[in-house]
Amino acid sequence: MSLIANDYSVRRRRMVEEQIVRRGIKDQRLLKVMKEIPRHFFVDEALAVQAYGDHPVNIGQGQTISQPYIVALMTHSLGLLGNENVLEIGTGSGYQTAVLAKLVDWVYSIERITELSRRAQTVLEKLKIFNVNLTVGDGTKGWPENGPYDAIIVTAGAPVLPQDLTSQLAQGGRLVIPVGDRHLQTLLRITRKGGKLIKEELGGCRFVDLIGEYGWRR
Ligand code: SAM
Numbered sequence: 001m002s003l004i005a006n007d008y009s010v011r012r013r014r015m016v017e018e019q020i021v022r023r024g025i026k027d028q029r030l031l032k033v034m035k036e037i038p039r040h041f042f043v044d045e046a047l048a049v050q051a052y053g054d055h056p057v058n059i060g061q062g063q064t065i066s067q068p069y070i071v072a073l074m075t076h077s078l079g080l081l082g083n084e085n086v087l088e089i090g091t092g093s094g095y096q097t098a099v100l101a102k103l104v105d106w107v108y109s110i111e112r113i114t115e116l117s118r119r120a121q122t123v124l125e126k127l128k129i130f131n132v133n134l135t136v137g138d139g140t141k142g143w144p145e146n147g148p149y150d151a152i153i154v155t156a157g158a159p160v161l162p163q164d165l166t167s168q169l170a171q172g173g174r175l176v177i178p179v180g181d182r183h184l185q186t187l188l189r190i191t192r193k194g195g196k197l198i199k200e201e202l203g204g205c206r207f208v209d210l211i212g213e214y215g216w217r218r
Contacts, residue, residue: 094120
């Protein structure tokens, strides 16, 4: 292993211990995956060191790769066991997609900005992550052809809960989504149980806008 690769693996370990474990997430499968995936591959080379900071990082096109703790919190909140069919809205850099892909059977991910989706695809292939399908489009409508989903994760802030997403949840399926105004949202977990949708509030958060037919109109 080169000195530089070693340096990044130290940064990753510290990121997990100091930003994630210290805030109470103890899910060993998730922690292992976040210690392994080279998060700096998902940002511009000039920002590589920042990739391990306790904050989001710019990925161009006015978008960000989410803060490591938020990735961990959202993933943990999905309660994944390993055999799930997952839908992600907001591929962005592809980092959250990679974390999910290492934990479940299959991940479908939608991004509205073509350039970001292309870049994410390239990085995922470089890391030999092949249990993913990426597409470009309006994720507020979901991707009904591949559903229903055991878990759906929305990585951009929505003004309201998009009905097309809850209707694509499998029985027992979980949807984690930030909902609120453009400056502050509440992270929600919606679980389909029988004929009901159970709503839990997981805390405050701040995301870029979910833009689309059932999101913000730009
Ligand atoms: N999961 C990402 C990562 O790990 O880098 C974080 C992505 S960023 C916080 C949110 C992404 O959602 C942006 O790339 C944005 O373009 C995308 N987005 C916003 N509205 C969308 C929509 N309706 N459908 C799909 N993607 C959308």
